[in-house]
Amino acid sequence: MKQYIIRRILISIVVLFGVSFLIYGILRSMPGDFVEQMTSGNPSITAEQKEKLRESYGLNGGVVKGYIGWAKNALRGNFGKSFLYSKPVTEVISDRMWTSFWLAAIAFVIQLCVAIPLGILAATKQYTKTDYIIVFLALAGISLPSFFFAAVLQRVFSMGLGWVPLSGMVTARKNLTGISLTMDIGYHFILPITVFVITGIGGWLRYVRTNMLEVLSADYIRTARAKGLPERKVINKHGFRNTLIPIVTFIGGAIPSLFAGAIITEGIFSIPGLGKAALDAVANKDLPFLMGYLMFMAILTLLGTLISDILYAVVDPRVRYN
Incomplete structure (x- = not known):
């Protein structure tokens, strides 16, 4: 290793x-x-x-x-000075990176908490109404363009009902600190996180369902059922544990991308994250920032691939890298 x-x-x-x-x-x-x-x-x-x-x-x-x-x-660690922000590129990235991370990480956790149980349920109820409904919802989420869905949410819940803020990360003209500031940021994150979850959950759900179906058709699952083990134990102990192998690998590759930001969603909701900064940099031809940002994403991609391979060997003891 x-x-x-x-x-x-x-x-x-x-x-x-x-x-x-x-x-x-x-x-x-x-x-x-x-x-x-x-x-x-x-x-x-x-x-x-x-x-x-x-x-x-x-x-x-x-x-x-x-x-x-x-x-x-x-x-030498010097990626230049951003033309647009008049700051070192590394400083701009470090300042905005954590905003993008917390926004994407919260949505990522919600996606997993919803997609994994629903994916397992759809696999165990294959070709039933439950399976069809779950798959339909997954495909609907995948098919929704994020910019269109974000605009609909803004129109209905911000401009129409006034329940949540239209855009931004904090309420203007309020000097909030501590818990009040955290709550206000969370209040502004409701719509962006909803866009992340709805448009991203379908891919995870289909991935879990496909892997669970493959595991449930394996010989050891049939053997476990033939021994008279309860179906719940067969699913949770034997099926789900082996389904985790490709899921954990996929998660390992997705974690670094949480820092990269979401250009479209952050741009629509005016969230000052890396995605919004990259969008502004493209519009203004900010070469140093774009180089630093794209290299940051390239490093995260390579790091994510390496983490995935390592996690695969950790989860499955049969895997050995020579």
């Missing part, structure tokens, strides 16, 4: 360099840049002045030269 982890880390480093060059090349190839965006409303700016601004922002060189300069600084 130790050699496997070391080998995977070394391969991940090589992959990161390749991904970072690809991302940098794509971002530099986008039409326009931050200087064009910043000076678009000022016709008095000359071409020479724009070129000096590009030089000051490090946008005047070629892609290869620019990438080498960025990579040298990144290896």
